[in-house]
Amino acid sequence: MPSSDSEDFESADEGSPETDKKVRKKRTSSSHYSDSNSQETNTGDKVTAKDNSQKVNVEPNVEAKTDGWDDFDIDCPVENEKLTKVKETKKLTKEADKPQSTGWDDFDDWGNDDATATTAVTTEKTQTDKSAADIKELTDRLASATSKNSGWGWGWGVDSLLSTASAGITTLTSQVSQGISTVLETGIGAPDPEELARINAKTTENTEQKSSSEHKSIEPSVVQEKEQTSPNEGSFPFGSLFSGVTKFVETTGTKVIAGGLDTLETIGKKTMEVLQDGDPGLAKKRAMLGLDPGEKPVLSQILREAKAKADEEDKIREEKREAKEVHYENLFDDFEGLVHLEALEMLSKQVNMRIEERLRAAEPEKKQDIKETMQQVVELCEIPEDEEDDDEAPEHQSKPDALHDRLQTATQDLGLKLQFQPIVKQYTDVLAWLSSNSNLNEKAVYKRAVSSLAQATALAVEIYHKTAEMLLVKTRRSTADEADAMTQMTVVLTKHVGELATLFTANMNSIETDNKDQVNTYITNIFLESGNSSTYIQNAFQLTLPILQIGAV
């Protein structure tokens, strides 16, 4: 038993695998919750249909996703959509699904931070595109903006962008800021690029050659990515986008002019540029926000997760606090068991020192005698094997009285007036509590069980301590009798704590509950604590040994 004792303690208090499960369960559900939440946010983007299809196609388009340009490309429409809050965008995105050959590659290149690349592409575009004039104007502006502001770094925040915007068209500023904040919250990794890449994978590859030749100056990896996404060239409905925008411009009136649109696009591009500066594909930013590339950093979601985490911690703290309430060692200390044990130990050490002094001072023969006598005392104090002597309480006697009698009988040869009332009274109280409270829940019984075991053990240790003190001031010692009495007393006390554990577990078993697992854990713990109690009692007995020995030497 002693060897398993530390384990006993461990499981005794921690006996809450249920708790862990619960916590885990909670965690899982909370993550579900946030998942669905992020989906909710997506629906708010007015691109639900696309969203869903994108979700399905995330896997095959991983590479496309990592391409920085795609992100930008898509964010532009999203941003516009936010800004204008017109349904046109929806129409546009729908149209995007249809394969068309427009100036897609023009936009395609905007994502590159490289100003020279942009310029180079611009030249190409002017040659190939249908709507060359319009595009050229746009891209030229962009190119110049890019080279002009090539020094933009992270120090450039949204504020700077906004000031640029206000320089353009003041009436749109508020919308711009709205748009930007919405974009930032709903996430940079907008779904569209994957979607587009998927669609375009089906289209012809003839344009691919062209695009790869275009970007010879760009590093190979970029070229490779380019090849993956290049089918976009043939499909992006640039013309329709433009016409859609034009329509919008018309409907909104003369206030919003083409230059305004350009400015917005410049802002969009710049935003992405700043965001992606030294971080292609926004991988770092995503990592910083603790999100997988596919997830979107949504503030509300993060806050919700933080709250869930805090709730969880509170729960754990509460459980810990409760665990402390039924903490055997703390209770044992509260009942002064620990300090009695400490005092007994101090006495024991002191006496041991005196014995050693005597041994040192003794003649060699006498020394041998003393050692033999001490060994005899040790042998006398060996606890007999569990002999099943019937110490059942006689019919007429209550259990506490029987305990008192047994203790008296065991210790009558000690020649001391020991006080057994406290431990007998405690037993009476326990029995009364168990019989008077019929509708107890398992937790209450468990708490009382641990507390009662700790208290009974503390009282038992106190008996050993008092006995040791009184033996030391006893004038006439009779070591053999004392040793026998102490051994018997140890048997009685050990049985008593076992009996207490049995009483509580029997009561626990009679409780009708749905939580049978919890009850079983409690029962196991009660028996473990009762084993713990026996160990304390045995320890106290062993500490008393030198006090018995010194009476004989």
Next chain:
Amino acid sequence: MLAVLNSHEMLQIMTSGPYNYSYIFKYIIIGDMGVGKSCLLHQFTDKKFMADCPHTIGVEFGTRIIEVAGQKIKLQIWDTAGQERFRAVTRSYYRGAAGALMVYDITRRSTYNHLSSWLTDTRNLTNPSTVIFLIGNKSDLDGQRDVTYEEAKQFADENGLMFVEASAKTGQNVEEAFLETAKKIYQSIQDGRLDLNAAESGVQHKPASPGRPLAAPPAARDNCSC
């Protein structure tokens, strides 16, 4: 020889549990039989006067949590037996006391005369940083006074002891004696005069992060029945 944990180690481990105090100070109350040691303890812990206190056998214990400089401190008070026959036993308990309350009865000169013997024991059996507080009990019985305040005060000053006259019956100065001792001990900790790591300091600092205390490893023995 028993392989039991050193008591301090054991206590250290055990008390590292979740308590709402930062320190544990061990006090010891000493003095002749009948001077009112147990009554002083009861007055301090229960705010009650026990008229017929039985003789203490060996040592009894009392605890109370107090606050010094915003720190919660648990006082673990060892109330020793005053009877001469227990002298050898009680001497075992001095070790590791952070504070010693040395009590005499102002109405019985003999209890005052024995102070030097008690002081010698205390000095020999505790460490130099142990705070010794002299209490002249039964100050409510001024009419039967046998020892003047001035005389006792001089003795205290000569020996570097703190001193008050108190009454366990009325409670006068009882609180002060216990609290002043704690303040002095706390001051010693702050000044670094008292080494918390020394087993004999009588002070334990509770670790801030309560962990699950380890079980007391059972004593190594061969005759265990289980």
